[in-house]
Amino acid sequence: MKKLLLAATATLAMASISLPAASSTTLVTPGEEHCVVDVATWDRLNIRSRPSSRAPVVSRKRYGSCGILVVGSCRAQWCRVEDGHSVGWVNRRFLSMVSPALYCAKGARVNVRAYPSSKSRVLVALNAHTCEIAFLPYSRSNWQKIRVQGWEGWVKRTSVSGQ
Structure with a gap:
């Protein structure tokens, strides 16, 4: 049992170490759809009632969740968002905009x-x-996650090009 607990703890520690650093260059654009980035797969992004890390949590989103709309201008590092169910504030470093549909197979x-x-x-x-x-x-690596015709999945980057 101790070995199992140690192995689980070590795995979690290594997973958190290997996560990409939060990017200050992520593109956040009001009125556009965004996805959750730079959140550990075992954790959740908190949507808060006010632009503060101490504000109550109104909703939580997993890494990879999309469909988050930035509404209005961001205040410093905080952006007002809605996801169709909740409205609140998130730190902009955990959002990245979905690209316009400008690519072809x-x-x-x-x-x-x-x-x-x-x-x-x-x-x-x-x-x-x-x-x-x-x-x-x-x-x-050489794979890109895409959305097309209602599907979300992965393609080799070399199999798509810009219009």
Whole structure:
């Protein structure tokens, strides 16, 4: 039991160490959709009632959650947001804007996969020159997370190009 507890503690410690540093260059744009970034996968981003880390939490979002709309201008590091269920404030360093749908599929067929791996299951296959692909603010090695035709998944970066 002690070995299991130590292994779990070590795994959590290594996971928190390997997380990317919060980026002060993330793009936050009022009126646009954003996703949660720079939050540990085991943690949640707090949406607060006021622009303060001491304000009550009104909702929580997982890493990778999208559909967060920034409403109005940000105050210093705090941005007012709504997600369709809650309205509140989050620190801007944990948000990144979804790109406009300006990308197209290259090649005869592009597989959108569940995970960033060629062995992952194919969610949908895009025909050549399918456009209106939006980049989500997540990438891993040569893989990019995208949204297209109501699907969210992963493609090799070389299989899409800008319009």
